[in-house]
Amino acid sequence: MQSPFxxxxxxxxxxxxxxxxxxxxxxxxWINPWLGxxxxxxxxxxxxxxxxxxxxPSPPPERIERIGAEDERRVLxxxxxxxxxxxxxxxxxxIALAGRTRFEVVCPALNSRLRTWxxxxxxxxxxxxDRLDATLSRLSSVGIEARGAIGDVDPLVAVEDTVRSFxxxxxxxxxxxxxxxxxxxxxxxxxxxxxxxxxxxxxxxxLEQVPEPS
Amino acid sequence: MNAHAEALHDDHHGHPPEAHQxxxxxxxxxxxxxxxxxxxxxxxxxxxxxFFVRVxxxxxxxxxxxxxxxxxxxxxxxNTAILVTSxxxxxxxxxxxxxxxxxxxxxxxxxxxLMGLAFLLTQVIEYLNIGFNTGDGAFASVFFGLTGLHGAHxxxxxxxLGMVIIRGSRGHFSPEHHHGVxxxxxxxxxxxxxxxxxxxxxxxx
Numbered sequence: 001m002q003s004p005f006x007x008x009x010x011x012x013x014x015x016x017x018x019x020x021x022x023x024x025x026x027x028x029x030w031i032n033p034w035l036g037x038x039x040x041x042x043x044x045x046x047x048x049x050x051x052x053x054x055x056x057p058s059p060p061p062e063r064i065e066r067i068g069a070e071d072e073r074r075v076l077x078x079x080x081x082x083x084x085x086x087x088x089x090x091x092x093x094x095i096a097l098a099g100r101t102r103f104e105v106v107c108p109a110l111n112s113r114l115r116t117w118x119x120x121x122x123x124x125x126x127x128x129x130d131r132l133d134a135t136l137s138r139l140s141s142v143g144i145e146a147r148g149a150i151g152d153v154d155p156l157v158a159v160e161d162t163v164r165s166f167x168x169x170x171x172x173x174x175x176x177x178x179x180x181x182x183x184x185x186x187x188x189x190x191x192x193x194x195x196x197x198x199x200x201x202x203x204x205x206x207l208e209q210v211p212e213p214s
Numbered sequence: 215m216n217a218h219a220e221a222l223h224d225d226h227h228g229h230p231p232e233a234h235q236x237x238x239x240x241x242x243x244x245x246x247x248x249x250x251x252x253x254x255x256x257x258x259x260x261x262x263x264x265f266f267v268r269v270x271x272x273x274x275x276x277x278x279x280x281x282x283x284x285x286x287x288x289x290x291x292x293n294t295a296i297l298v299t300s301x302x303x304x305x306x307x308x309x310x311x312x313x314x315x316x317x318x319x320x321x322x323x324x325x326x327x328l329m330g331l332a333f334l335l336t337q338v339i340e341y342l343n344i345g346f347n348t349g350d351g352a353f354a355s356v357f358f359g360l361t362g363l364h365g366a367h368x369x370x371x372x373x374x375l376g377m378v379i380i381r382g383s384r385g386h387f388s389p390e391h392h393h394g395v396x397x398x399x400x401x402x403x404x405x406x407x408x409x410x411x412x413x414x415x416x417x418x419x
Contacts, residue, residue, distance in 0.1 A: 005250050006243065008399035012305045015403045015410070019298065022414040029419045036419060 021047075061197040067167045073101045076166055078151075078159055079174035080107050080128060083135045085205030088174040095172070096144045103139070103146040104166045107132045108158040116153055125150050155188050156195075163196065170199045177206050246397050250404050253367070257408055260363055264356045264415070271352070279353055283346050287417050293336045294413050297368075300329035301406045304375075308399050311382075314389045320382050323395075326402070327375045334368050337361065357416060364412050367405045374398035 004014035021043050029036025068074055075095055079088055083105065095101055111124035132148045139146045151158025159171065173189050175181040183189070193200045268274055279285055307322025346354050378398055381387065387395055 003247055005247055005400050005404060008305065008308050008396045008403065011400045011403035011407075012301060015298075015301055015407050018407045018410050022410050026414050026418045033419070 061193075062195060063197045064163060064167050066169065068102065069100075071100055073099060073170065074166060074168045075101055075103050075170045075172060076159065076162055076168035077103055077105045077146075077172045077174070078108070078155060079105070079135075079172075079205075080110050080131065080155075082174040082176060082203075082205035082207060083107055083131045084138065085174060085203075085207060087205045088172075088203050089138065091172060091174075091201065091203045092139065092144060093142065095170075101145075103144065104162060104168065105132060105135060105139075105146055105148040106151040106158050106162050107148070108151040108155045109153050111153045121153060124153065155183055156191055159192060160195075168198065170201065171196065172201045172203060174203045174205050177204050180208075242393060242397060243400075246400055250400070253404065253408075257363065257411075260356070260360050261411075261415070264360055267352045267356050275353065279346075279357070280351065283344075283350070283354075285357075285417050286340055286344065289336065289340060290413060290417050293333050293340075294409065296329050296336070297333045297406055297409055300326045300333070301403055303329065304399050304402050308392065308395050311387050311392045311395055312389055316382070319387070319395075320379070323375060323379045323382060327372060327379060330368055330372045330375060330402075334365060334372065337365050337368075360412055360416060364405070364409055367408065371398070371402050371405050374401060 003010070005011045024043065025036050025040050027036075028039040066074075073095070075092075077088070077092065079085075082088060092103065096103075107128040109121050109124040109128045111121045115121070115124075128150045132150065136146055136148050149162065152161060155173075162168075171192055173183070173192060175183045175189070178184050189200065189202045268278060275281075303322045303325040307319050307326060310316075310318035310322055341358075348355050348358050375398055378387075378395055381394060
């Protein structure tokens with residue numbers, strides 16, 4: 001949803017729309033007060049419906065300007081609860097084996113919407129930090145160079161923040177399997193593919209899968 | 215492969231953590247948006263009182279305003295036109311500084327300020343000649359409450375516009391840096407939107 005006061009131009013447009021809407025309401029009220037109330041209700045419902053569904057044309061995928069050494073790949077890994085999953089570790093290992101690679105691991109600080117708006121996100125950030133620390137230690141133990149950061153509660157915003165500074169060549173997104181993944185439900189992977197002109201690899205991590213005894 | 219792992223929070227000992235900030239929403243725009251949201255709720259509370267007095271109240275008057283009082287609808291209508299026009303000049307001023315046209319920017323800002331001032335002075339004159347006061351019933355209280363609240367916002371807006379004019383005349387702002395104009399512009403349009411609602415509900419309906 002976009003705020004009607006997100007910019008001066010948007011606020012000015014909202015003012016013009018308000019003038020038109022209230023001209024209709026006042027005109028209808030002069031005919032009959034209840035007709036004015038009805039017009040008010042209809043306009044409010046219509047505005048709310050448009051507000052919820054407003055979508056401009058999708059911008060073309062953003063091309064990320066490359067930085068860093070020519071022979072070095074820059075890979076952004078986005079994961080949270082699945083950050084230490086075997087499938088993700090395996091995928092990172094395969095990428096690392098292919099050549100010199102710099103990894104940036106981002107853990108969005110998952111928080112409930114209610115808690116985000118009514119309280120703080122410190123516990124969510126602390127939990128994400130614990131998972132990130134464990135993952136970085138594990139990667140380090142197998143000789144993989146990686147940095148890490150806690151991201152915004154929204155994975156798309158977390159990626160956008162990191163893309164600005166890290167400028168990756170590839171994005172690896174780790175999620176739970178379909179049906180259990182909130183990110184897949186929200187279309188995070190598809191949104192990343194639409195938004196960036198980068199290779200986006202989706203890794204499914206099933207944490208409920210019982211490891212086979214060796 | 216070089217074994218090297220680090221987390222960005224390592225050097226936080228003894229220092230406050232870095233502010234968490236998203237790149238998607240500018241902090242200043244977000245601040246103005248939250249401020250306007252709180253202002254909308256403030257006006258909402260006043261409108262609630264207004265509709266209670268006029269509609270819900272069992273002793274609500276049959277006519278609005280109750281006889282023998284009258285609202286100066288025409289004068290307030292002219293005042294409305296002045297305030298709405300000031301939004302156009304505000305928009306023109308911002309578009310001008312975005313294009314690097316400083317004289318047009320300053321002209322637009324001064325015109326906006328003068329029209330805002332004219333609105334406020336007209337409202338003061340209206341108060342002096344309206345023929346009733348806050349002690350003349352609940353209808354008078356909500357009338358002065360709503361229009362006075364809006365007038366106070368116009369006064370704040372004029373202060374912001376005045377600061378923009380002073381800064382602009384000293385060479386501040388450019389096509390690349392005009393946030394200091396954009397934010398008062400958002401506020402000014404919000405004040406105008408609120409007046410459209412106040413004028414429609416209190417004077418016309």
